[in-house]
Amino acid sequence: MRGSNRRPVAWLLLAAAAFLIGCGGQPAATPSPDASGPRAEISWSPQQPIALRPLSYELRISDAAGQPLDLEIATAKAAMPEMEHGTEPLRPTRVGPGRFTGTHTFSMDGSWTLTFEGTAGGRPVTARVTVDVGR
Numbered sequence: 001m002r003g004s005n006r007r008p009v010a011w012l013l014l015a016a017a018a019f020l021i022g023c024g025g026q027p028a029a030t031p032s033p034d035a036s037g038p039r040a041e042i043s044w045s046p047q048q049p050i051a052l053r054p055l056s057y058e059l060r061i062s063d064a065a066g067q068p069l070d071l072e073i074a075t076a077k078a079a080m081p082e083m084e085h086g087t088e089p090l091r092p093t094r095v096g097p098g099r100f101t102g103t104h105t106f107s108m109d110g111s112w113t114l115t116f117e118g119t120a121g122g123r124p125v126t127a128r129v130t131v132d133v134g135r
């Protein structure tokens with residue numbers, strides 16, 4: 001009866017294939033490193049960010065419960081925590097509650113931290129998301 005054990009494996013492979021196909025055209029979303037506070041998720045086009053190329057992004061800010069957080073962004077910037085050089089300004093445009101779009105060109109490959117600061121419901125909010133550019 002060992003033959004019957006193969007079926008779940010086949011279904012698992014099918015599910016994995018369907019998942020890969022389903023995600024093929026979708027940009028990857030990176031969860032925020034801070035799970036307790038507001039979450040920032042960002043997806044890129046092209047899907048894999050590369051330095052020195054204009055990229056489009058879609059940013060979603062949500063509260064700890066996962067609901068869209070209607071953040072009024074005051075400052076948005078990209079920094080490389082491991083490096084001494086300065087930050088790059090980001091200019092997200094609000095397209096809905098907790099939803100923003102924009103374009104950016106990273107100056108170099110590496111690990112970038114994007115920080116979005118502002119207010120939501122009169123309270124200060126900071127949301128961060130990490131982006132691996134060029135790797």
Ligand SMILES: [Cu+2]
Pocket residue numbers: 080083085108110
């Ligand atoms: Cu750098």
